[in-house]
Amino acid sequence: MLSQLSLDCLHRLRQYAPPPTSWHSVSLSRRAAVLILLHPNSHGGLSVVLTMRGPALSSFSSQAAFPGGKSDSESESEFTVARREAYEEIGLPLSLDPAKYVLEEIVTLPAHLARNWLVVRPSVAYLSHLNASDGPIKINDVLELDQFTTNEEVSAVFTVPFERFLQVGEGWYKGSWMDWGGLRRRQHVFSVKATDNDIIPNNIGMKGRPVYQIWGLTARMLLDAARIAYAREPEMEYSPKPGDELLISKLIEIGKLGATKDKSELSVRFSDLFDKELLAQL
Numbered sequence: 001m002l003s004q005l006s007l008d009c010l011h012r013l014r015q016y017a018p019p020p021t022s023w024h025s026v027s028l029s030r031r032a033a034v035l036i037l038l039h040p041n042s043h044g045g046l047s048v049v050l051t052m053r054g055p056a057l058s059s060f061s062s063q064a065a066f067p068g069g070k071s072d073s074e075s076e077s078e079f080t081v082a083r084r085e086a087y088e089e090i091g092l093p094l095s096l097d098p099a100k101y102v103l104e105e106i107v108t109l110p111a112h113l114a115r116n117w118l119v120v121r122p123s124v125a126y127l128s129h130l131n132a133s134d135g136p137i138k139i140n141d142v143l144e145l146d147q148f149t150t151n152e153e154v155s156a157v158f159t160v161p162f163e164r165f166l167q168v169g170e171g172w173y174k175g176s177w178m179d180w181g182g183l184r185r186r187q188h189v190f191s192v193k194a195t196d197n198d199i200i201p202n203n204i205g206m207k208g209r210p211v212y213q214i215w216g217l218t219a220r221m222l223l224d225a226a227r228i229a230y231a232r233e234p235e236m237e238y239s240p241k242p243g244d245e246l247l248i249s250k251l252i253e254i255g256k257l258g259a260t261k262d263k264s265e266l267s268v269r270f271s272d273l274f275d276k277e278l279l280a281q282l
Helices: 004-015 076-090 144-149 162-168 216-230 247-253 263-267 276-281
Strands: 029-042 046-053 069-071 100-108 119-129 154-159 173-182 183-193 209-213
Touching: 004 046, 004 100, 004 216, 029 076, 029 216, 029 276, 046 076, 046 162, 046 209, 069 076, 076 100, 076 119, 076 144, 100 162, 119 216, 154 162, 154 183, 154 209, 162 216, 183 216, 209 216
Parallel strands: 029 119
Antiparallel strands: 029 046, 029 069, 046 154, 100 119, 173 183, 183 209
């Protein structure tokens, strides 16, 4: 059964009103969405589902990530994209057994600009038993594992207590400030020890890997979502503005993020595109 703290977290996420988004204004080839899937754990808290990307992928291989991917059509919502990808990547059924489970679409958070210039929106969902008093969920019991084990995009599925992403600790968190093309960003790295509950089909790409490192955009999205849910300051330094909506809108204004991708985007200096006053706001 969820603690009052966890119930309050879900309430805050339901009440959160994200700022206007430019996600629908960028080219279809730029749109992506991920699923922040929360569920009750055995301590009355919330846990979040994460994956390790397969080692053979052309981008972000062997990195921790949410289930997610690119839009297929103009008509797809962010949640629809994230839900479809979660089925394809980890076998989360598109139609859950209504006698057992309820999946609630809670909120879609501000968009982020990825390093490959995809515009990514995280959709938060809550997976619970039909009878909320039934307690924790074992994510292994929910997934259609046959679907997951045939997918080479993901080499592992694991869960982490959601609140931990506001905490620092020995062996758990490292952080530093970095420069991204003239933008100041906080780099967060969370280290999660593998457990016997993780789903690792045939140890694909995971041999000799006792720790999953969560960093980059995934870590930033987790911290943003946890700050909103728990309504408190994290123990680490952080970039205070959730998402990159202002940056994305300004890039659109100057003709960026169109259908044609340019390799120069990967090494762009935002300080060459915007003046110092605007740069400070981004």
